[in-house]
Amino acid sequence: MNRQDAVDDAAVRMQRSVRVTWKGFFINAILSIAKILAGFFGHSAAMIADGIHSVSDFVTDIIVLVFVKISAKGSDGSHRYGHGKFETFATFLVSFALLAVGFMILFKGITSIISILRGDLPQTPTSLALIAAFVSIVVKELLFRYTRHVGRSINSQAVIANAWHHRSDAFSSIGTLIGIGGAILLGGKFIILDPIASTVVSVFILRVAFQIGMPSINELLERSLPVETEKQIVGIIMETEDVKSYHKLKTRKIGNNIAVDVHVQLPKEISFIASHEVATSIERRLRSQFGAQTQINIHTEPV
Numbered sequence: 001m002n003r004q005d006a007v008d009d010a011a012v013r014m015q016r017s018v019r020v021t022w023k024g025f026f027i028n029a030i031l032s033i034a035k036i037l038a039g040f041f042g043h044s045a046a047m048i049a050d051g052i053h054s055v056s057d058f059v060t061d062i063i064v065l066v067f068v069k070i071s072a073k074g075s076d077g078s079h080r081y082g083h084g085k086f087e088t089f090a091t092f093l094v095s096f097a098l099l100a101v102g103f104m105i106l107f108k109g110i111t112s113i114i115s116i117l118r119g120d121l122p123q124t125p126t127s128l129a130l131i132a133a134f135v136s137i138v139v140k141e142l143l144f145r146y147t148r149h150v151g152r153s154i155n156s157q158a159v160i161a162n163a164w165h166h167r168s169d170a171f172s173s174i175g176t177l178i179g180i181g182g183a184i185l186l187g188g189k190f191i192i193l194d195p196i197a198s199t200v201v202s203v204f205i206l207r208v209a210f211q212i213g214m215p216s217i218n219e220l221l222e223r224s225l226p227v228e229t230e231k232q233i234v235g236i237i238m239e240t241e242d243v244k245s246y247h248k249l250k251t252r253k254i255g256n257n258i259a260v261d262v263h264v265q266l267p268k269e270i271s272f273i274a275s276h277e278v279a280t281s282i283e284r285r286l287r288s289q290f291g292a293q294t295q296i297n298i299h300t301e302p303v
Helices: 003-041 045-071 085-117 127-153 157-186 188-220 227-238 272-290
Strands: 245-254 257-266 295-302
Touching (some): 003 045, 045 127, 045 188, 085 157, 085 188, 157 188, 227 245, 227 257, 257 272
16 A cells, blocks of 8 residues: 555545544434433433433544544644544543543432432433433444444544443433333332442443543553564564564554564675665565554664
């Protein structure tokens, strides 16, 4: 893949990211309004809270829309390695938003449980809130699957992270559905099922937040690539003709791409032109394996 093909690929990737995020944005808008109205007219505080949770998706959609566009830019005078880490930063912000939502639901669930145990029973919700919870689960699960599929096909961690935010909303609605259903069918103190379910759901949301957040934190902190990936890099280097050894291998991720810095040792009698051809051969093979926009810095030296 030449440089122009890489640019075109980045442009298509950005367009698909923006398209799927805009779709999620409008669906979230409609769903959030519907859930808040259903909670208000259906006498369900849980559904209102669920609707507010859906509103938080607006924030992550905007984050992804802004940062994915920036990350698609190539290198310039102020960002010599490109803008890939803007997408990494967006992933971190999405995970942080998930973390905040998870703790908010956990806190609200615990306080509601305590309140009900003290005898403060809220008004029993109606079937309107129950229907809204069911619709929310179906819509958000479908949106999660679609967004994750697009994210994986274009290898965008920010889009995948946003997909998990959609699923966190579905998890929240599952808790709401169980709580509302239990309150309607059993009545009385069984309304405590609502906050208990939401508390359990919050644990799942927090788990997802850590799962998608830690890789982005590691990347922002310049952590090396996984051992298996480095073994692939070493294999390509050592299989190249005239390479005797290597040292000072440094690797890291830059958004969707990787960077490799390495010193390779060649026979001392080799010419300058031949050593340049060896380095070029390694670069070509690494880019063939890991992508045309792989950042490579090779220093050749005599054995």
